[in-house]
Amino acid sequence: MISKLPNVTTSIFTIMSKMAADNKALNLSQGFPNFKSDPFLIELVHKAMKDGFNQYAPMPGDIGLREIIGHKTNLLHLKKYNVDSEITITAGATQAIFTAIAAIINKGDEAIIFTPAYDCYEPAIELFGGKTIPVQLKAPFYMPNWGEVEQKISTKTKLIIVNSPHNPSGMIFSEDDMLQLQFLAEKHNLIVISDEVYEHIIFDGLTHYSAARFPELASRSFIVASFGKTFHNTGWKMGYCLAPENLMNEFKKIHQYNVFSVNSPIQRALSEYLQTPEHYLSLPRFYQQKRDVFLELIKDSRFKIIPSKGTYFQMLDFSEISNETDLQFAERLTKDYKIATIPTSVFNESKEDFKQIRVCFAKTEETLQKAATILNTI
Ligand code: PMP
Numbered sequence: 107m108i109s110k111l112p113n114v115t116t117s118i119f120t121i122m123s124k125m126a127a128d129n130k131a132l133n134l135s136q137g138f139p140n141f142k143s144d145p146f147l148i149e150l151v152h153k154a155m156k157d158g159f160n161q162y163a164p165m166p167g168d169i170g171l172r173e174i175i176g177h178k179t180n181l182l183h184l185k186k187y188n189v190d191s192e193i194t195i196t197a198g199a200t201q202a203i204f205t206a207i208a209a210i211i212n213k214g215d216e217a218i219i220f221t222p223a224y225d226c227y228e229p230a231i232e233l234f235g236g237k238t239i240p241v242q243l244k245a246p247f248y249m250p251n252w253g254e255v256e257q258k259i260s261t262k263t264k265l266i267i268v269n270s271p272h273n274p275s276g277m278i279f280s281e282d283d284m285l286q287l288q289f290l291a292e293k294h295n296l297i298v299i300s301d302e303v304y305e306h307i308i309f310d311g312l313t314h315y316s317a318a319r320f321p322e323l324a325s326r327s328f329i330v331a332s333f334g335k336t337f338h339n340t341g342w343k344m345g346y347c348l349a350p351e352n353l354m355n356e357f358k359k360i361h362q363y364n365v366f367s368v369n370s371p372i373q374r375a376l377s378e379y380l381q382t383p384e385h386y387l388s389l390p391r392f393y394q395q396k397r398d399v400f401l402e403l404i405k406d407s408r409f410k411i412i413p414s415k416g417t418y419f420q421m422l423d424f425s426e427i428s429n430e431t432d433l434q435f436a437e438r439l440t441k442d443y444k445i446a447t448i449p450t451s452v453f454n455e456s457k458e459d460f461k462q463i464r465v466c467f468a469k470t471e472e473t474l475q476k477a478a479t480i481l482n483t484i
C-alpha cells in the first residue's frame with residue numbers, strides 16, 4: 107500500500123517517554139503533570155456516572171458545558187459565542203485541530219505554520235492534500251516577523267495556524283502580534299486556527315490575547331482549547347472548539363462522523379467544575395510558582411535560560427556545554443544522567459538545531475528538585 111503520510115514516523119514525545127522508561131530516567135520530556143487532578147473534579151465525574159450520564163452526549167457536546175464555556179469566553183474576552191451553533195466539545199485539542207484542518211484544507215491549498223510547531227498540524231494538512239509553509243521562529247526569543255509571514259502568503263494560502271502561549275518555546279503573542287495577524291488574515295482572506303491550549307498558563311502578569319478578543323479575527327478563526335492542559339488530566343482527552351457559525355457548520359459535519367460526540371460523564375463534571383472561575387484563574391499563580399522554583403534551583407547550572415512566559419515548558423540552551431546535536435545531547439542525558447527532555451530541532455524547518463532542549467515543569471516540587479540536582483551536574 108502506498109502510504110498517505112510517507113514522512114511520518116513515531117512522535118518525539120512517544121520516543122522520549124519510552125527512552126525515559128527504558129532507562130529509568132526522570133521524565134521531563136512529554137508534556138504532562140505528574141501530580142493529581144483535583145479530587146473534587148474526579149468526584150464530579152464519579153457522580154455524573156452514578157447519576158446516569160453514561161449514554162451519548164448531544165453531538166456538539168453537553169449543553170451545560172457549552173453554556174459555561176460561552177460564559178467563560180465572554181467573561182475573559184468579551185466575546186459571545188452562540189452555545190447552539192458556535193461551540194463544540196472535542197476529544198482533546200488534537201481532535202479539534204484535525205477536524206478544523208479537515209474542514210478547511212483542499213488539495214493544493216497552502217497552510218502557514220510557525221516552526222518550531224506542535225507536531226499534529228503538518229500531518230493533518232498533508233493528509234487532505236495541503237502543503238505546509240513553515241515560518242521559522244528564531245532562538246532564543248522565537249518572536250514572529252510578520253513581514254516574513256506576508257512574504258510567504260500566496261494565492262494558494264488558505265490557512266494560518268498560530269499557537270500562543272507557544273509550545274515548545276514558552277513565547278507569547280503580544281496584542282500587536284494579534285493585530286498584525288488580524289490585518290494579514292483579512293487582507294489575504296485567510297482562515298485561522300488559534301491553538302490556545304495553554305491559555306491559562308501565562309506568567310509575570312502578562313495577558314493572553316485570545317483570537318476571540320479581535321472581532322475581525324474571531325470572525326475567521328477556529329479557537330482550540332484543552333481541558334487536559336488546564337485541569338491536569340491530559341489522559342481524559344477533553345477539549346473544545348469555538349468558531350463562527352459558518353465555519354462551525356463545516357466543522358460539525360466532520361465531527362459528527364468522526365467521533366459523533368465525546369465522553370459524556372466528564373463533560374457533565376466539567377460543566378459543574380467550571381462554575382468556579384478560580385479553578386482556572388488560579389493557574390498562572392500555580393504554574394509561575396513551579397517555574398520560579400525550578401529556575402532558582404538551576405540558576406547556577408551551565409544552561410543558558412530565558413524564562414518561559416507561558417506554557418509549562420522551559421527551553422534550556424546547552425550550547426556552552428556541548429556541541430553535540432540536540433538529539434544526541436537529549437539521548438545522552440537520558441541514558442547517562444537519567445533525565446529525559448525533548449530535543450526541539452524536530453519541530454523546526456529543515457530540523458534546524460538551535461541547541462535547545464525543552465523540559466516540562468508541570469511536576470511536583472520533589473521531582474523538580476531531583477531534576478535540578480541532575481541538571482546542575484551537567
Ligand atoms: N496543541 C498544543 C500546542 C499542545 O501542546 C498540545 C498537547 N497537549 C495539544 C495541542 C493537544 O492537546 P490535547 O492533549 O488536548 O489533544
Ligand code: GLN
Pocket residue numbers: 117119120135136137138273
Ligand atoms: N502536548 C504534549 C507535549 O508537547 C504531548 C502530547 C503527545 O504526546 N502527543 O509534550
